[in-house]
Amino acid sequence: MSHNEDFAIIAKPGDKVSDLSTPRPIIDEDRLAANIARVQSYMDKHSLNFRPHIKTHKIPALAAAQIAAGARGINCQKITEAEVFAAAGFDDILITFNILGAEKLARLAALNDRIAALKVVADSAVTVDGLAAHFASRKPLTVLVECDTGGGRCGVQTPAEAAALAARIAAAPSLVFGGLLTYPKIGGAAEVERFASETLALLKAAGIDCPVVSNGGTPSLFDAHLVTSATEHRAGTYIYNDRSMVRAGHCTEDDCAMHVLATVVSRPTADRAVIDAGSKSLTSDLLGFADFGTVVGYPEGVITGLSEEHGVIDLSRCNGKRPEIGEKIRIIPNHTCVISNLFDTMVFHRDGVVTRVEEVAARGLVW
């Protein structure tokens, strides 16, 4: 055995999903295709460029399907992810990260030489100056200004800061100002629009052209058109969907393309089932939930705890049948993107029959 698992050992087309060894995430092809089509149709309707974030799946074949549906360009979160996708032929890549440090800058420059359109973001003079220095006498790099529009993570805090940083980028001979990057809180379209439009006014007054306003996120994706300044939207999770997206109102449980297949391995008490999916399969991401996923077919079952290779389901609220030892069940996970990062391969199926096994090509790569 090695990390290059023999795909045929895991599954091959025609196998029944119900015969797969567990724990194993599985992707429903029809739901996947419907999720891609539904979101692309919305973006087309509102004339928004759509740039899928590949962090959710890390699989070039899925990004190709997103592009085939009409997406233009992709979004990566790490240079190493971008390297995998560049090698697979993608030539318009936005890396939404502040790139710092000699080793990363060297790899970034090599990548910039290799593909047609590479863009990164920056939210500080330190990052901009580092990029400007490293790209001097190289092919210019396009840099967007990351704005904190309520997410409370990275990003300049005010339109004035955004405009000042844009001017700093525009003034650097080795850099090209590529636009603004925003990310709304759930329901925060108005806040994004206020930040973006105020910044655009400042940029206009300064004579700085802003070619792109890139907004993002799946939870409020169908509010994207309310950000009238935006020229594009980025989203990742929509392709698989998960329990957190159901809660956000983005989709229903029937739109969740990823299930985690697990086996009941113990029923120590009448009210307790233990499955073979723990934090090394489902991750401990709660995303505000108190439990670790939805048990398909047993909606009253509550996954109250995970250890590394076990999940404990409290059945005390189940009035009808309860899962038996040996029974295979499916979990709708809280968060799909982190699960993709645990498995070297992903199994796809249609109506419970395996269609393909894809390598999760950008899984687990360090920067």
Added chain:
Amino acid sequence: MSHNEDFAIIAKPGDKVSDLSTPRPIIDEDRLAANIARVQSYMDKHSLNFRPHIKTHKIPALAAAQIAAGARGINCQKITEAEVFAAAGFDDILITFNILGAEKLARLAALNDRIAALKVVADSAVTVDGLAAHFASRKPLTVLVECDTGGGRCGVQTPAEAAALAARIAAAPSLVFGGLLTYPKIGGAAEVERFASETLALLKAAGIDCPVVSNGGTPSLFDAHLVTSATEHRAGTYIYNDRSMVRAGHCTEDDCAMHVLATVVSRPTADRAVIDAGSKSLTSDLLGFADFGTVVGYPEGVITGLSEEHGVIDLSRCNGKRPEIGEKIRIIPNHTCVISNLFDTMVFHRDGVVTRVEEVAARGLVW
């Protein structure tokens, strides 16, 4: 790039840890060696067989160091982990899991043929009967009865159930009853001892020999001698240690051999630092904490949130210096075992100079 990362790209002996690209878990060789020695010395003093759990590191070279120090046998949580370690020459392996299903049983039988001493656990008649049927006309399999001694996960609930299941195993021609498996709550040695001694009395009355009482866990490891019925102890986390083990009183921060190296990539406000280690590097395991790790050198910094590739540190309680953009910092993670499951390679160092890079050989293997 592929999953078989070029180790030399990541690090090579002699490199400075401070030059590594981040995020990157690093292991302090001296702390590692001291952790191995300290626990083995305790087990030797109390004449307890020590069986390290390899889930924490998943690296054969580290298990070899544990065996060289005096451990006898290893503990795995999955058949695929055991396959990797069997291929590396380990021939006494306990898999602490209820094995069910045709595919897993076939692999288990192949493994049983390959190594000298393979043992599994069971906590139900369904599991025992499945093993008994599959191993009929094969080399007999040794099975321990898993007992729920307060953990609330798998395991028979009472000494009477334990004795009955032991009798069922002993009566199966293809199985060998291997003993009892227990796991204490923190501070729960007395409960383990009560359960084990009552079961041993029942077994004695039934004329069933019980060769092993295997107790486990790092949090209460130094109470292992209080379980006077125990013949062996299993533990994994002690080799690296982590924040949860500091809280449990097992060790101090200075005994934590794993740090996660991260870079400050943004300082959007005076009170906020953002690092490049998120849930895909640190995992979301809280283990009862409200935050995601201890920031070495900035003890007042609180890692309040993780997204996939970012961690947000609240600096509002820091009175002295605050980390700058570009600064590399170290995190003592809440839980080491799940971090080993994210990285294909692990970097070791002594006093900040890289000593070796090991493949995390059993990482991410599905069953």
